[in-house]
Amino acid sequence: MREFAALFHDLDSLTKTNDRLDRLVQYFKDAPGEDSIWVCWFLSGNRIKGAVKTGELRNFIAARANLPVWLIEECHDRVGDLAETISLLAGSKSKKSNLGLNDTIRKYLLPLRGQDTQERKVLLERTWDHLSADEMLPFHKLLTGGFRMGVSKGNLCKALARVGNVEPAVISQRIAGNWTCDDLTMQEILNPVGENEGRGKPFPFCLASPLQEDPGTLGEVVDWQVEWKWDGIRAQLLTTTAGGGMLWSRGEESIAESFPELLECIPYLPAGTCLDGEILAWGREGLRSFSRLQKRLGRKNPSSTIQKKEPVCFQAYDLLRMNGEDLRSISMLERRAKLEFLMQGLPEHLPLRISPEVNEKTWSDLGKRREESRERGVEGFMLKRKNSKYESGRIKGAWYKWKVDPFLADMVVVSAQLGHGKRANLYSDYSLAVWNESGELVTVAKAYSGLTNEEIEKVDKFVRKNITGKFGPVRSVKPKLVFEIAFEGVQASGRHKSGVALRFPRIHRWRNDKKIEDADHLSTIRGFAGMNEKGKLGDGTKIDSAGNLLLF
């Protein structure tokens, strides 16, 4: 428990992701496997449920500290975290405990689940006598279930990958899904030659470069496969040769638990198949906005109500593997033919579609079609060279994204936050506001890229001299600076007072020539999304007046 407590406190105070990774690697190297496996389990997002009720905890600690329960609640209000409040009040008597994490959990934590209130009180009293001051907070975090420590599952996989010298994607697969510390061991997670090696693992994603030159420079239109650029989540849906399947995000995280309906497609696909595509919010009327998809993100095991209310589909656009055969080195043209053949044979009711091709004879005709993008809810075109292989990463010349021009608006900097990495200690992250109907500045976006280093230095100086308030790490500043912000779209948001949030906002340029009075109005921003007329965001707008789907 001592090593785990040290890990907890170090992760809590380290601010840089790499330092935290190093620290985690060190823990996994030093700690016994029976302890490490718990850390993997907790950092995978699992928690021990039903060990104690918060009301019971308050009563027990009140009795122990000889304080009235109302005073425990006052403390809780001040501290803002029950686990920490209990830790501060429990009054450690022990200098050092000698139990490991696994033993502590099995001896002091798991038994609570089957006990009545009196038994729990007795056991917790013993725990409090036993734990040292440093162990209190980590223990109570495990007990109350609020254990996060700012390490994502992706970073956990990276750390484990370094410890075992195994690909992060392999690790990620091994710790995906539901498991307990009784049925998985560290050896199995870190095994360098696991028997399932290579299977169920995603392929490195082929990425597109932004098209910066005139499309005419790309040569003949007929050499290119053109598709709409979908606004969803890139993913690979695959089946293994042994049966079963996986759904991977571009960050090589398993997202199968978030989209059970996509996993239901697995039995219909041939074994050893890997589809590359996009997960989209997709209702009866067709494509829905990204904000609808967001309601499904990060939510594990969604209820059937949510699945019905916020349906999704997998829009396939490439076939990387079939019947166990790696297809990445054959041409896009051939892969497309195989993909079409495969998709035609699938039952209609599955939430699987193929990303349609857009066929035009000339680049200028395509340019005209591209103007439909906003109306269709897509971001422009994807151009894929028909004779290209499926590359790993961003290889110029194979895939291009030909995006629509961004929206632009002038906005006022109303608050700032210190940046990270190279920009640590510089106020480089800004909240931006526009005028609303009542003449107030309301925030619509945060942006932290687009300025030159010299400009950031200048803004930093301005911020430090004009701080008007502190809200955690955020400093509100006197409204003075006007930036032109580029963004890709507008969606409804409860997070911003303005009721809207921008997609991919970035600073286009610093409008030194403008005063804050010249900044844009909320109605202009809403106008970009057609929100003024409908009073809501452009979901389900892809139907024309005759009721036909515009998309196909």
Add this chain to the structure above:
Amino acid sequence: MKNEVLELRREGIFCPAGDFYIDPRGKVDRALITHAHSDHGRPGHNSYLCSDTCKSLLKIRIGKDAVVESLPFGEKIKIGNSLVSFHPAGHILGSAQIRVEVNGRVWVVSGDYKPQEDQTCEPFELLKCNGFITECTFGLPVYRWLPEEKIHQQINEWWLENKQDDKPSLLFSYSLGKAQRVLAGLRKEIGSIYVHSAVYPFLEHYEQAGIKLPQVMKIERGKEYDFNGSIIIAPPAVEDSTWTRKFRSARKGFASGWMAIRGARRRRNLDRGFILSDHADWNGLIDVIKGTGAEEIKVTHGNGDALTRYLGEQGMNCSILSGASIRGEEEE
């Protein structure tokens, strides 16, 4: 509040029998000052009375031309029909509880106090009294202090670790009291010690009072320094200023009782918080209040509600004295 010894007026706590105020606001004729923090010793009064060791520190705050008289701790003087004496409060150097006696009734105004050990100031003296006006900055049981040598050890270990990583250690602590307390605990063999110019002027007065502080260097504007491996003591007010930009690579810490709560440290984006306070912790408040034997307790500033209710439930006559003090920047 109005009793036979003290009453609360717009300017602050007033003693009609002696015609003086204690830690007043605005402009009064006679001000008795508990200690030299800016929310207690304010400029602008016609004359001042404080403890001997407080005097020179107070003058830095209120101007060297101010009329300031002082008394040694424990010496009783007659002011009008009252008998007044200053007693160590253990908060910072020269900090006093002010004992006022009128017709045999005794009230004590605590100012800020701490019964815990502190090598940079006179140790707290527990006074018996009829009425006690107590501070209550950390009036919740989650505030519990460790012995100061433990905290000094933590600071030195942190400094050493940063030095081994070739980084400066920038430690924020209030310029009067906390900064000197931190300095007194530093192990000077670890590296060089720098102080912000707001901390520097107080140091000579500490030395004159016989308090041993390590050799420090004052950071002057426009000069270049190699801070790697050194520790820099600066007031928290400069945390967001351009001054701090010099210390881009530094690890940053803050020495304050508020650091007992993890969220308080995290909100400030600090690498480390050291729980070092110049005020009484919860147990300190309870022990002192009970120890005075006072029949009546008045609680000023801070989270007084919880303490008042708690003591009330224990059968004590305890209430909030609102409007007695407005806390300033220098509070902890």
